[in-house]
Amino acid sequence: MTRRAFGGWCFVHKWSSIVCTAFLLxxxxxxxxxxxxxxIDEAIGGHSALPLGDAQMPHKSLDEMMRIALAxxxxxxxxxxxxxxxxxxxxxxxxxxxxxxAADMTIRSYDLRSGEMVGAIAQDGVMDWILQLHTDMFLGLxxxxxxxxxxxxxFLALVSGVVLYAPFMQKLEFGTVRASRPRRVKWLDYxxxxxxxxxxxxxxxxxxxxxxxxxxxxxxxxxxVGLADLIAPYAGQPAPxxxxxxxxxxxxxxxxxxxxxxxxxxxxxxxxxxxxxxHYAVFMQGDTPLTKELLTPALVDARTGALSAVRPMPWYVxxxxxxxxxxxxxxxxxPLKILWAILDLFTIVILGSGxxxxxxxxxxxxxxxxxxxALGEPVAAE
Amino acid sequence: MTRPSLSRRAERREPLPLRRVFAVPLAIALLTLxxxxxxxxxxxxxxxxxxxxxxxxxxxxxWAARTRRS
Numbered sequence: 086m087t088r089r090a091f092g093g094w095c096f097v098h099k100w101s102s103i104v105c106t107a108f109l110l111x112x113x114x115x116x117x118x119x120x121x122x123x124x125i126d127e128a129i130g131g132h133s134a135l136p137l138g139d140a141q142m143p144h145k146s147l148d149e150m151m152r153i154a155l156a157x158x159x160x161x162x163x164x165x166x167x168x169x170x171x172x173x174x175x176x177x178x179x180x181x182x183x184x185x186x187a188a189d190m191t192i193r194s195y196d197l198r199s200g201e202m203v204g205a206i207a208q209d210g211v212m213d214w215i216l217q218l219h220t221d222m223f224l225g226l227x228x229x230x231x232x233x234x235x236x237x238x239x240f241l242a243l244v245s246g247v248v249l250y251a252p253f254m255q256k257l258e259f260g261t262v263r264a265s266r267p268r269r270v271k272w273l274d275y276x277x278x279x280x281x282x283x284x285x286x287x288x289x290x291x292x293x294x295x296x297x298x299x300x301x302x303x304x305x306x307x308x309x310v311g312l313a314d315l316i317a318p319y320a321g322q323p324a325p326x327x328x329x330x331x332x333x334x335x336x337x338x339x340x341x342x343x344x345x346x347x348x349x350x351x352x353x354x355x356x357x358x359x360x361x362x363x364h365y366a367v368f369m370q371g372d373t374p375l376t377k378e379l380l381t382p383a384l385v386d387a388r389t390g391a392l393s394a395v396r397p398m399p400w401y402v403x404x405x406x407x408x409x410x411x412x413x414x415x416x417x418x419x420p421l422k423i424l425w426a427i428l429d430l431f432t433i434v435i436l437g438s439g440x441x442x443x444x445x446x447x448x449x450x451x452x453x454x455x456x457x458x459a460l461g462e463p464v465a466a467e
Numbered sequence: 468m469t470r471p472s473l474s475r476r477a478e479r480r481e482p483l484p485l486r487r488v489f490a491v492p493l494a495i496a497l498l499t500l501x502x503x504x505x506x507x508x509x510x511x512x513x514x515x516x517x518x519x520x521x522x523x524x525x526x527x528x529x530w531a532a533r534t535r536r537s
Binding site for chain 2 (some may be wrong): 099131147250251254255257258259260261263264265275278282283284285289341373374375378407416417418420421424427428431434455
């Protein structure tokens with residue numbers, strides 16, 4: 086590496102890191118409890134116990150469940166219906182309008198056998214607050230886009246860090262930590278070591294985080310472009326009014342008949358973010374951790390109840406869906422979560438030591454060029 | 468460029484070839500990626516494999532801190 090190229094990469098590493106470090110520290114800190122959100126939710130609230138009923142007891146029709154839910158919330162219409170995996174419970178989301186904002190939605194859980202309400206999902210607990218801070222810093226879409234830009238800078242810092250790793254480490258065996266040397270040298274070694282061992286993990290979590298932060302434009306694009314041919318025949322027609330909707334139960338039955346062996350995870354009502362103006366979108370999932378994430382929607386005409394299409398998601402939505410587990414680390418059992426947390430802590434140390442190295446160098450030689458040749462003496466090989 | 472000699476000198480005189488510099492990091496990165504993907508494709512033994520693979524970065528750090536501190 087020429088001295089000039091080295092200086093260039095140092096510049097990239099320094100500035101991409103400086104700009105994103107504060108936000109990355111926030112993301113790593115808030116991300117830590119989010120890794121364990123299942124366990125924490127369980128500990129502080131948990132599922133309210135269902136009255137022990139007969140497991141064979143027949144389930145009520147989803148249309149009846151909707152009537153019960155809407156009677157509880159006069160003036161609302163249905164937005165989403167989702168199904169618990171491990172108990173006969175349906176979660177019904179309602180809102181004042183089909184495209185209501187998340188803050189105006191009500192989510193209530195009902196026992197499918199008795200029709201009794203078994204809980205309300207409040208979305209105002211401490212974990213929701215942390216998730217919101219982590220997702221968009223309470224700024225909505227602009228916040229998400231901003232954090233995706235910070236994620237991009239973080240990735241740039243990782244790439245430039247790998248490039249700079251070579252000249253520093255050509256003089257040292259892998260893993261060397263010069264702990265008896267000045268503190269700056271010791272922390273440079275720790276920074277390099279932690280950075281290189283956590284590199285692949287941090288890249289995956291960083292890149293999937295960027296994809297995740299772009300969720301809104303990705304889903305919007307799918308709805309407008311991916312479903313364009315299905316929506317075309319309805320051009321000029323008004324969206325069906327809540328009273329004109331075909332049977333929800335029938336829509337789910339149609340979807341299940343079209344994709345045997347799938348499990349219905351949730352149904353999006355027409356006019357919301359996850360369906361067209363004219364369809365129920367019945368999202369079905371497979372049973373491995375991989376196919377569980379890759380939801381396939383069956384689109385059912387919301388007026389007639391006829392199946393329009395079962396349509397696998399385009400690659401960009403598949404990428405979004407797969408990036409969820411890879412970002413959250415909640416798919417491989419508790420040991421995976423613990424490793425996720427350790428690597429998250431590594432990243433915090435990498436960020437902190439990077440900041441320290443920058444400040445320490447600035448203090449020592451405020452007018453020096455960015456090349457820290459004096460620090461670790463990288464090899465200037467051509 | 469020479470430094471005043473240190474009693475326990477960690478730096479080498481001759482630069483290591485890049486292949487050598489990146490051998491262990493590459494192995495750790497591949498293990499990490501394999502672990503992340505393995506757990507996605509199923510449960511049971513695949514989870515176990517993914518834990519072992521993803522423990523590589525942590526193991527490397529512990530090993531380095533124990534044997535490569537100077």
